[in-house]
Amino acid sequence: MTAPPSSTDDRGFESALGRLLGIGVLASSACLALGLALTLLRPDEGAQRALLTSGLVLLMATPIARVAVSAFTYARRRDWLFAALTGIVLLELFASVAAALR
Amino acid sequence: MLGLGGGVFLVPLLNVALGLPLRTAAAISLCTVIATSSTVSAGQAGAQLINIRLGMVLEVATVAGSLLGGLTAHLFSESALQRLFGVVAILTAAAVLSRINRRNVIFDPMAQPGGLGGQFFDEESERVVTYRVTRLPAALLASFAAGNLSSLLGIGGGILKVPALNTWCGVPVRAAAATSAFMIGVTAAGGAIIYYGRGDLPALLAAPAVLGVQLGSWAGLRLAGGVPAKWLKVLLIVVLVLVAALMFFRSAR
Numbered sequence: 206m207t208a209p210p211s212s213t214d215d216r217g218f219e220s221a222l223g224r225l226l227g228i229g230v231l232a233s234s235a236c237l238a239l240g241l242a243l244t245l246l247r248p249d250e251g252a253q254r255a256l257l258t259s260g261l262v263l264l265m266a267t268p269i270a271r272v273a274v275s276a277f278t279y280a281r282r283r284d285w286l287f288a289a290l291t292g293i294v295l296l297e298l299f300a301s302v303a304a305a306l307r
Numbered sequence: 308m309l310g311l312g313g314g315v316f317l318v319p320l321l322n323v324a325l326g327l328p329l330r331t332a333a334a335i336s337l338c339t340v341i342a343t344s345s346t347v348s349a350g351q352a353g354a355q356l357i358n359i360r361l362g363m364v365l366e367v368a369t370v371a372g373s374l375l376g377g378l379t380a381h382l383f384s385e386s387a388l389q390r391l392f393g394v395v396a397i398l399t400a401a402a403v404l405s406r407i408n409r410r411n412v413i414f415d416p417m418a419q420p421g422g423l424g425g426q427f428f429d430e431e432s433e434r435v436v437t438y439r440v441t442r443l444p445a446a447l448l449a450s451f452a453a454g455n456l457s458s459l460l461g462i463g464g465g466i467l468k469v470p471a472l473n474t475w476c477g478v479p480v481r482a483a484a485a486t487s488a489f490m491i492g493v494t495a496a497g498g499a500i501i502y503y504g505r506g507d508l509p510a511l512l513a514a515p516a517v518l519g520v521q522l523g524s525w526a527g528l529r530l531a532g533g534v535p536a537k538w539l540k541v542l543l544i545v546v547l548v549l550v551a552a553l554m555f556f557r558s559a560r
Contacts, residue, residue, distance in 0.1 A: 219359060226492070227349030230342055234521060237514040244511065257510035264341050264517065265499050268492035275363060290363050294493065297370040301497045304378060305504025 218278060222271055229267030236260030269298050317516070318392065318461045319550045323557060327512075329388045330380060333461025334502035335513045337495040339520040340463040344492030346521055348485075355427045356485035358478070361440055364423065365450040365486075369464065369494045372454025377501030380459050389558035392460050396551035400544045402470045425482060441477045449475075450490075458498030463491035 240256030247253075276291035317339060321332035351357060383391075424439040440446070449471035453464030465487040472483035502508050 219355065219357060222359070223349045223351070226345040230345035230349065230521075234342070234518060237517055240510075241514045241518070254510075257514055260517075261338065261503065261508070261510055261513060264338060264345075265496045265503065267345050268341060268496040272366070272493060275359075287360065287363060290367055294363070294366045294370050297367075297374055298493070298497055298500075301370075301374055301377065301500045302504075304374070305500045307504070 222274065225271055225274060226267060229263060229270065233260045233263035233267065236263060269295070272298065316546065316550070317520070319553060321516075322389075323553055328507075329385055329392075329461075330502070330507045331509065331512075333380070333388075333459070334499060334508040335516050336461035337457070337499040337502065338508070338513045338517050340457075340461075340495035341492045341499060342517045342521055344463070344488055344490075344495065347488045348492070351485050351488070355425065356482050357489045358423070358425045358440075358482055358486045359489070361423050361425070361446075361478070362486045362490045364443070365446055365468070366490055366493050368447040369450040369454035369457075369468075369490060370497045372451040372456075373458040373494045373497035374454075374501075376455040376458025377498040380502075381505070383459070386558035388459065389554045391456075393551040393554035393558070395456060395460065395462070395466065396547045396554065399466045400547040400551070402466070404544055427482060436479070438479050438482065439477055442475050445475045446472055454494045454497070457491070457494050458501070461498075463487075464494055465491055 236256050237260035240253040240260055243250065243253035243256065272291055272295050276288055276295055279285075279288035279291055317336045318329070318332045321327045321335060322329050327335075348357065380388075423443070424437065426435055426437045446468075449467050450464075453467040456462060456467065457464035465484070468487045468490070469480070469483045472478040472486070473480045478486070499508065
């Protein structure tokens with residue numbers, strides 16, 4: 206196993222990932238709320254459809270972005286074991302996307 | 308508030324009360340799981356309760372499980388999925404019932420957490436505590452199963468992971484719950500994407516569910532503080548048994 210991580214490093218990393226997740230879920234909720242409000246006010250318009258769709262896509266993309274940032278961070282720190290593990294998770298998620306687009 | 312995503316309640320509600328197909332209910336629920344995971348992890352980041360390294364290792368197994376579950380969900384009949392849901396609800400109730408108040412933490416401040424263990428500030432004893440992770444293969448297996456059920460049933464899978472990490476692998480329950488909450492977003496995303504691609508995710512129904520769950524988890528955090536943990540667990544067990552009974556009843560028709 207690799208040496209235990211220095212705790213200050215990981216704390217900064219944890220906060221950065223937390224911010225990323227917070228921003229992602231906030232942006233997605235804003236899109237969903239706006240899309241829903243528009244639907245209630247004026248149905249049958251293209252704009253809310255696009256807002257709702259982008260809200261859901263943002264929601265699903267947020268955890269994927271978190272994994273991608275982790276993989277990048279581990280690679281930059283030359284922590285190859287964890288770079289490889291997060292890389293595998295990322296590949297599995299891309300396999301989901303590929304299966305969805307098929 | 309109990310380290311569970313809430314899908315155990317939302318799926319039966321959508322399926323039984325609103326009459327949606329279980330697949331659609333699962334897809335909507337997975338979206339709320341992602342939202343809950345992101346919100347909770349964003350709020351907890353910095354407290355060092357989330358074991359990021361352990362989470363990343365287990366995600367390899369859990370996402371593989373969710374991918375498989377998402378791909379095979381359409382092979383199961385509605386009633387088979389409902390029966391499976393009932394079994395999982397009963398097992399969860401049993402797990403909550405049997406959870407004794409054991410502690411996995413080491414109080415020696417010089418103790419080494421090892422490659423995957425961790426340290427955090429424990430509010431109960433008001434000191435920094437250390438834990439080690441044991442039996443990693445068991446955790447990987449539980450994570451794979453959790454990911455699989457997550458996709459099939461629309462739940463987060465914390466139900467399987469938190470007890471497994473706590474009882475088999477030596478992770479303190481608060482760290483296990485935080486790490487599980489951190490992971491379920493990725494697990495649920497793997498499943499939700501596949502449902503979305505199949506057209507099983509109606510945006511107009513998912514939007515209010517996602518927004519409502521976020522309001523609910525915020526309110527739950529406020530309320531849970533004032534209620535004794537034991538009452539919460541009893542309430543959870545009662546609801547789970549009712550849910551299981553309802554699902555078995557529906558699948559029999």
